[in-house]
Amino acid sequence: MALDSLLANLALGLSVAATMQNLMWCLMGAVIGTAVGVLPGVGPVATMALLLPVTYVLPAEGALIMLAGIYYGAQYGGSTTAILVNLPGESSSVVTTLDGYQMARQGRAGPALAIAAIGSFFAGCVATILIAAAAPPLTQLAQKFAPADYFSLMVLGLVFSIVLARGSIVKAFGMVFLGMLLGLVGTDVNTGNLRFTFDISDLFDGLGFVPLAMGIFGIAEIIANLTNPERRDLVSSKVSNLWPSREDFRRSRGPILRGTALGSILGLLPGGGAVLGSFSAYTLEKKISKTPEKFGTGMIEGVAGPEAANNAAAQTSFIPMLTLGIPSNAVMAMMIGGMMIHGIIPGPQVMEQRPGLFWGMIVSMWFGNLMLIVLNLPMIGLWVRLLLVPYRLLAIAVLFFCCIGVYSLNNSANEVLFIAAFGLLGYLFIKLDCEPAPLLLGFILGPMMEVYMRRAMLLSRGDPWVFVQRPLSLTFLVLAGILVLLVILPFIRKGREAAFQE
Amino acid sequence: MRRREFLAMAGATAVTGFSIPRATAQVANWPDRPVKLIIPYAPGGGSDLIGRPWAEALSQAFGQQFVVENRGGAGGMIGTEAVAKAAPDGYTLLATPGATLTILPLLRKTPYDPAKFVPCGRTGDFVTGFSINAQVGPKTFQEMVDYAKKNPGKLSFGSAGLGTATQLRLEMLKFKAGLDILHVPYRGSADALNDLLPNNVQMMNEINNIPHVKAGKLHLLNINGPERHWDFPNVPTLTELGHPNSDVPIWYSIQGPPGLPQEIAEKLNAKMLELAKTSDIKTKLRATSAGLQPMTTKEMVAFFEADMKANAELIKAANIKLE
Numbered sequence: 026m027a028l029d030s031l032l033a034n035l036a037l038g039l040s041v042a043a044t045m046q047n048l049m050w051c052l053m054g055a056v057i058g059t060a061v062g063v064l065p066g067v068g069p070v071a072t073m074a075l076l077l078p079v080t081y082v083l084p085a086e087g088a089l090i091m092l093a094g095i096y097y098g099a100q101y102g103g104s105t106t107a108i109l110v111n112l113p114g115e116s117s118s119v120v121t122t123l124d125g126y127q128m129a130r131q132g133r134a135g136p137a138l139a140i141a142a143i144g145s146f147f148a149g150c151v152a153t154i155l156i157a158a159a160a161p162p163l164t165q166l167a168q169k170f171a172p173a174d175y176f177s178l179m180v181l182g183l184v185f186s187i188v189l190a191r192g193s194i195v196k197a198f199g200m201v202f203l204g205m206l207l208g209l210v211g212t213d214v215n216t217g218n219l220r221f222t223f224d225i226s227d228l229f230d231g232l233g234f235v236p237l238a239m240g241i242f243g244i245a246e247i248i249a250n251l252t253n254p255e256r257r258d259l260v261s262s263k264v265s266n267l268w269p270s271r272e273d274f275r276r277s278r279g280p281i282l283r284g285t286a287l288g289s290i291l292g293l294l295p296g297g298g299a300v301l302g303s304f305s306a307y308t309l310e311k312k313i314s315k316t317p318e319k320f321g322t323g324m325i326e327g328v329a330g331p332e333a334a335n336n337a338a339a340q341t342s343f344i345p346m347l348t349l350g351i352p353s354n355a356v357m358a359m360m361i362g363g364m365m366i367h368g369i370i371p372g373p374q375v376m377e378q379r380p381g382l383f384w385g386m387i388v389s390m391w392f393g394n395l396m397l398i399v400l401n402l403p404m405i406g407l408w409v410r411l412l413l414v415p416y417r418l419l420a421i422a423v424l425f426f427c428c429i430g431v432y433s434l435n436n437s438a439n440e441v442l443f444i445a446a447f448g449l450l451g452y453l454f455i456k457l458d459c460e461p462a463p464l465l466l467g468f469i470l471g472p473m474m475e476v477y478m479r480r481a482m483l484l485s486r487g488d489p490w491v492f493v494q495r496p497l498s499l500t501f502l503v504l505a506g507i508l509v510l511l512v513i514l515p516f517i518r519k520g521r522e523a524a525f526q527e
Numbered sequence: 528m529r530r531r532e533f534l535a536m537a538g539a540t541a542v543t544g545f546s547i548p549r550a551t552a553q554v555a556n557w558p559d560r561p562v563k564l565i566i567p568y569a570p571g572g573g574s575d576l577i578g579r580p581w582a583e584a585l586s587q588a589f590g591q592q593f594v595v596e597n598r599g600g601a602g603g604m605i606g607t608e609a610v611a612k613a614a615p616d617g618y619t620l621l622a623t624p625g626a627t628l629t630i631l632p633l634l635r636k637t638p639y640d641p642a643k644f645v646p647c648g649r650t651g652d653f654v655t656g657f658s659i660n661a662q663v664g665p666k667t668f669q670e671m672v673d674y675a676k677k678n679p680g681k682l683s684f685g686s687a688g689l690g691t692a693t694q695l696r697l698e699m700l701k702f703k704a705g706l707d708i709l710h711v712p713y714r715g716s717a718d719a720l721n722d723l724l725p726n727n728v729q730m731m732n733e734i735n736n737i738p739h740v741k742a743g744k745l746h747l748l749n750i751n752g753p754e755r756h757w758d759f760p761n762v763p764t765l766t767e768l769g770h771p772n773s774d775v776p777i778w779y780s781i782q783g784p785p786g787l788p789q790e791i792a793e794k795l796n797a798k799m800l801e802l803a804k805t806s807d808i809k810t811k812l813r814a815t816s817a818g819l820q821p822m823t824t825k826e827m828v829a830f831f832e833a834d835m836k837a838n839a840e841l842i843k844a845a846n847i848k849l850e
Contacts, residue, residue: 073570074569074570074597077570077575077579081579081583168724168725169725170725171722171725171727172722172727212601212602214688214689214712214713214714215689215712216689216849217634217689217690217848217849218849226600226601226604226605226608226638227600227601227605229600229601229602229604229605230600230601345721349720349721349724349739350720350735350738350739351717351720351721351724352717355569358569358572358717359570361717362570362572362575362576365576365814365815366575366576366579368811368814368815370735370737370738370814370815370816371738372735372737372738372739372741372742373738373739373742373744374738374741374742375738435598435599435600435605436596436597436598437600437605476714480711480713480722483683483709483711484683484709484711484727484728486680486709
């Protein structure tokens, strides 16, 4: 696209987004988004669903600007609970808990929150420019992926996920497999068979991510903290500086840049874009770090990279939605619902028929990101204070919000019971010294991998060579193979164990 | 024990003594408080696109809020079951596509009896047809049939999932035209569209194809419905193409729980028939590619039975099984 037409488009977008009314909707979306992001479990999907009827009365531009604001606002807010109370509100903030929560326990919640917000802001700005400048060609790129390529990408992702773990590699393998097994629960897409559902209709669609993540991370952490006062006091006793030091900034610069790049690309892919983005950013930082063994103990790089990546991915996931009408995740499906309510059928024609809406929304994302950073940085002091609330009160409040949050997803009481069960399981994992992050990645990637594999085999009419005949797929498989080799080569393994078991 | 018995008796007296006149009054005054309209799917989906404009129109017409509640899960079974077990007082209703009532129960054991729901009104049909990726070649229905006959097993069709209305459409096409086309089930129509556009699968039959037909990426081969699509006056219906009784519409309706007084169903139905004529609901639905086929409750019962029968025959002929 020529530069002058891009500028003309941005000017058009600016004229739409900068009206008083639309700025107000943008602010409202950002504020609501931050709020639901901070409340554990109350995610953007449930919030947007609640607000969808309200958008009937708004003009289409205002409605979509607000809904988009809720989404990326929640990305900012979501990292807050991950860092403060070890509760990943969304799959994309799972890895933020690894080092973010450790930083909070060392009294460095302020710097962690600030870097998360700054990284998100930077990534958001870059991704907004990407959407404006290169949405159509990027869409073409994402369309090069066939089911076989997705499968191989997931294989690579799963192999990578082992690297996430801090402890023994055997335990990490075990957790990935357990996660994959949990992911099998539900209706098989290809045959309609019910797996491990025990005739409970809440299980027909599989276990939900939110109850699982909340139970295993949040509830388990609360139980562990309650049984061990020393562990708990660590959190509240020494809240030191609120602002990142010069050293923190220096260390975060690279991870933010790399995270933004990775997240922007992976966000284009349907399904696990933001998740893959955040954890591959984490893996990358760990791989290139001079001190990989310190990851998981409160390294600021482990917060900066993934947070930039998940925000970049959140933003670029708008690209397939805006240019093709294909939602890459549940939130985008909700945005499509919001568009259709206003009689706009999402697809390639939106850009031509409603240029004001299209470009207005893109420019509003930049305004939204700016508002969010202005909103969030001064709030950090307040959030950190939250840690000073006596734990007996904080724990109950967190439990309370978890229950509301899980219930609000599907209006299902059974799912509230699931978090209790997963909480106990998570406590067991803490006692056994098993890292839950690989389990969650197995849980997310395993079922996707299965679906793509079977679909690829269906489309190739049963020919397994499809996985090596496609260049993209072959590349991913070769990379995965190399990684596995590196892990099993005895020499390297020795070095690895030394590095991982400290 | 005695106290409990006494309470039970008192309760029974209350039921027999006072509830009948109160129930009649309740029917006459319906609705005198907000009505819950349960949509058995996640928000933002096709059912919302038809259900929510109706909820708004009915709220205005009755002066009582019709509140939409999305209870998704298990292919629509969870929300449908919730309505089946709700009090039949007219304050909990179901806004559903046909699938939960006339397809799902033929394939799975459902925790409700579809025949016991009380039909209140047709809310609309999604109007679309078979579309094919432009890269494949065929531009018309006949050209596609010729292509498929020359290349058996080469075309793939993406559906929104096993046992959905879209799969039934493909099975119907294969059955009636004698074609060999591979069925590839997806998790919803958006997922399938993602593989249709790069030509990983070649055909689909969903409303989300319409914008891409307009953009020239796909060809719309026919219309599944009694009438042509207002935006595509040149695309024939299946009946016009020589396949009568082949239309499996994706129809939506409002249904009351088993035992809903017929007076309430009729009152709601009358208002819906009136709104179909007087309000802008038709325009609103058309914007999302949905057509309006208003029906009386009596017509709905006959329609329901015919649909159930047609689906059962197709499922048998195509040997569709879920477990």
